[in-house]
Amino acid sequence: MGxxxxxxxxxxxxxxxxxxxGGLAVAVFGALKGDGGIWFGWSGDVVSESVAHAGPSxxxxxxxxxxxxxxxxxxxxxxxxxxxxxTLWPVFHYRNDLAHYERDEYAGYRRVxxxxxxxxxxxxxPDDNIWVHDYHLIPFAEALRSESVENxxxxxxxxxxxxxxxxxxxxxxxxxxxxxxxxDLIGFQTRNDQLAFHDYIVRNARGEVFEDGESARxxxxxxxxRTGVYRIGVFPDEIAEQAARYENRQHVIDLEQSLEGSKLIxxxxxxxxxxxxxxxxxxxxxxxxxxxxxxxxxTLVQIAPPTRSDVASYKRIREELERExxxxxxxxxxxxxTPIRYLSQQYDHGELMSLFRESQVGYVTPLxxxxxxxxxxxxxxxxxxDPGVLVLSxxxxxxxxxxxALLVNPHDAAGTSEALQRALSMxxxxxxxxxxxxxxxxxxxxxxxxxDSFLRDLGxxxxxx
Ligand code: F6P
Numbered sequence: 001m002g003x004x005x006x007x008x009x010x011x012x013x014x015x016x017x018x019x020x021x022g023g024l025a026v027a028v029f030g031a032l033k034g035d036g037g038i039w040f041g042w043s044g045d046v047v048s049e050s051v052a053h054a055g056p057s058x059x060x061x062x063x064x065x066x067x068x069x070x071x072x073x074x075x076x077x078x079x080x081x082x083x084x085x086x087t088l089w090p091v092f093h094y095r096n097d098l099a100h101y102e103r104d105e106y107a108g109y110r111r112v113x114x115x116x117x118x119x120x121x122x123x124x125x126p127d128d129n130i131w132v133h134d135y136h137l138i139p140f141a142e143a144l145r146s147e148s149v150e151n152x153x154x155x156x157x158x159x160x161x162x163x164x165x166x167x168x169x170x171x172x173x174x175x176x177x178x179x180x181x182x183x184d185l186i187g188f189q190t191r192n193d194q195l196a197f198h199d200y201i202v203r204n205a206r207g208e209v210f211e212d213g214e215s216a217r218x219x220x221x222x223x224x225x226r227t228g229v230y231r232i233g234v235f236p237d238e239i240a241e242q243a244a245r246y247e248n249r250q251h252v253i254d255l256e257q258s259l260e261g262s263k264l265i266x267x268x269x270x271x272x273x274x275x276x277x278x279x280x281x282x283x284x285x286x287x288x289x290x291x292x293x294x295x296x297x298x299t300l301v302q303i304a305p306p307t308r309s310d311v312a313s314y315k316r317i318r319e320e321l322e323r324e325x326x327x328x329x330x331x332x333x334x335x336x337x338t339p340i341r342y343l344s345q346q347y348d349h350g351e352l353m354s355l356f357r358e359s360q361v362g363y364v365t366p367l368x369x370x371x372x373x374x375x376x377x378x379x380x381x382x383x384x385x386d387p388g389v390l391v392l393s394x395x396x397x398x399x400x401x402x403x404x405a406l407l408v409n410p411h412d413a414a415g416t417s418e419a420l421q422r423a424l425s426m427x428x429x430x431x432x433x434x435x436x437x438x439x440x441x442x443x444x445x446x447x448x449x450x451x452d453s454f455l456r457d458l459g460x461x462x463x464x465x
Contacts, residue, residue, distance in 0.1 A: 002127030002151075004037040004455070007120065009080070009136040011041040011068050014061040026235070027447040029064065031455060036063030037128075040120050043068035046076050056119055069119055071112070078108020084136045085308050087170060092135060092159050093274040093368040096169045098313045106172055110139050117143035124149060129458055132183070134158045142182040154185040154458040156230065159370040160397075161193040164200040177205060181223045184461040187230040187454050189370040189397040194229050215457070226461060230454045231401060232371050236380035236442040239353055243381035246354035255301075256358065262337070263298045263424055266359040266388075268352055268374050269366075271304040271344060273317040276367040276393065276410040278324055281340065283365070283408075283416035285328045288339060290414075291421055296337045298424060300363065301355070305346040318344070356381035361423045362390045364398075365410040371397035375405070379438040387435035389423035391416070401445065404437030 012025035032039060040056065047070030055069035071080065082105030090099040117140055124130070130153045132140050141153040167173050177200055180186060188194040191214060198216065201207040207220025214229040246252065255264075265284070269275040284300050304321070308314045325342040332339045347355075356362060362378030375390060375398040382388055392398065392405035399407055406423055408416040 001035050002129055003035055003125065004032055005120070005124065005128050005130045006032060006037065006039045006133070007116075007130065007137060007140060008039070008041045008133040009084070010044055011039050011066055014059060014064075014066060017061075024232070024447075027451045030448070031451050032064045033062060038065045038067055038123055040067040040123070041069075041116075042080075043070050045070045046073055047071070056123075065123075067120075067123060069116065075108060075112045075115075078105045079112035080136070081308070081311055083109035085311050086313070088135045088138075089159070089274075090313065091166060091170055092162050094160075094162060094166055095273060095368075096166060098273060099169065101171055113137060113139040114143040114146075116140065117147060117149075120144070121147045121149060124151060126151070129455070130154070131156070131455070131458065138176055139179040139182075141184075142179045145182050150463065152184050152458055152461050152463060153182075154187065154454065154461075155180065155183040156187040156454060157193065157370070158189065158232070160190075160368055161188060161196045163196045164204050167196075167200060168204070174205070177201070178221045181207075181218070181221045181225055184225055185454075185458050186225065186227045187457075188227065189229070189231060190400055191229050193370070193397075194227055197227060226457065228454070228457055230450050231397065231445055232373065232450045233442060233445050233447045234373055234376045234380055235447050236376075236439060239377055239380035240382075242350050243353035243357040244383075246350040247357060249351070249354060251351055252354050252358055255355065259299055260336070262296065263361070264359040265298060265300045265361040265363045265420065265424075266303075266356055266378070267300065267363045268303045268347075268356075269364075270307045271314065271318055271321070272307065273313060274366055274368050275304075276365045277302065277304060277317070277321050279367070279410045279413065280363060280365045280416075281321070281324045281328060283410075283413040284340065284363075284420065285331075286413050286417035287420050288328075288332050290417060294421075294424070295332055295339075296334055299337075299339060299341060301341045301343070301359075303343045303345070303347055303352070306344055353377065353381040356388070357383055360388050361420065362388055362392075363420070364390065364396065365393040365408060365416065366396050367393070367410055369393070369396040369398075373398075375402060376442055379404075379435065380442055382435055384432070384435065384439075386428065387431050389426050389431055389434065390438065391419050391423050401441045402438045403441070404434035 017025050017029035052070045056067040059066040132155045198209045201220045205220045210217040216227045325340045356378045364375040390405040393410045406419040408419045
């Protein structure tokens with residue numbers, strides 16, 4: 001039986017895989033432990049050329065090898081900060097207005113993919129299956145193939161796949177899709193993402209797609225591959241247990257006391273423009289404006305740790321959010337009341353789950369999101385006897401599964417504020433019914449199902465050569 005090799009831009013540390021923090025890390029580690037394997041990727045460090053070239057550094061934990069490698073400043077700037085996060089990320093989230101394209105960055109992106117692939121080659125055995133994750137690594141399989149690697153190689157895209165017209169705003173779009181077609185199996189978060197890819201194959205690449213439900217055979221650029229939909233999930237019972245375990249900790253008691261009976265709306269996101277944070281604040285402001293009885297009686301806690309803060313568009317969204325939080329608070333605060341508590345800090349996973357459990361509303365309104373695991377974690381963390389209500393954007397992949405949520409269009413501030421009002425006033429029986437519907441969906445399609453179905457389908461792909 002072959003091993004599994006997981007490749008992702010960032011690699012969790014062995015310690016991170018032991019707790020239930022970061023569901024993906026737990027699922028991937030679970031799969032690696034089975035028959036042993038390797039988790040390969042960037043260490044997260046920017047290092048000198050000699051250190052980078054000496055890599056990867058290997059840490060063995062049981063049967064799993066964590067193989068990480070540093071990036072030089074130039075590689076980081078071109079591959080990670082540049083083409084991955086200033087071109088692909090905004091375009092794949094339908095924010096062409098925020099994207100920029102530089103030939104040098106694209107060349108750096110391909111160069112780093114080729115270099116990482118080259119570094120992995122010596123670790124691969126003939127019967128290993130290779131599972132590559134996310135938009136940073138679109139050309140990775142092509143680079144491995146050019147090093148004569150003949151193993152099965154699968155790819156899972158964690159973010160949306162844009163419609164062809166949007167994708168075409170990236171000048172080398174065709175080369176990118178040609179590279180994607182070097183994978184044997186491509187997994188998408190939702191059917192919409194898969195269809196957008198098929199659309200490009202048929203209309204732009206003059207390829208062929210043979211669909212069989214949500215699984216498809218694709219022939220394009222002289223290659224045969226498969227695509228499928230694999231909705232990433234969480235382990236709901238572990239989250240419920242963690243949320244309950246943290247429930248009586250001091251941070252929860254402190255928050256509860258400081259709220260003085262006011263209802264709590266919780267939001268947690270990376271500080272990213274795709275998360276709809278400013279629109280969310282505006283809808284909350286409308287609630288206070290249109291329903292004055294809520295003033296002093298409801299608090300929005302927004303936790304938003306900064307990420308990618310050296311990318312210009314991330315600096316701007318941070319400034320805008322801070323300005324809006326200040327403006328709204330200036331307008332509606334009292335001497336003993338602050339409507340928005342905005343915390344740009346990282347919190348421990350267990351603490352977050354217990355804060356979710358404490359709240360009456362989970363407010364998750366991205367403008368575009370591959371899946372959004374926060375929405376799923378919010379549901380799983382609730383107390384079944386007194387669950388909170390999830391207010392969820394129709395543009396999160398999770399909206400297709402969490403039919404018990406109140407679905408909103410985040411561009412519609414009035415509609416979103418009405419949903420908040422409804423969630424805050426919802427009777428217990430309806431809250432419980434919605435919670436049960438959502439929990440059923442989470443249990444049916446947990447993180448293990450996502451992982452196992454992808455790896456089963458990858459294992460069934462005929463070997464390419
Ligand atoms: O969900 C998309 C993603 O890019 C993941 O691949 C990554 O783990 C996460 O967002 C955090 O992003 P970054 O690694 O850029 O901090």
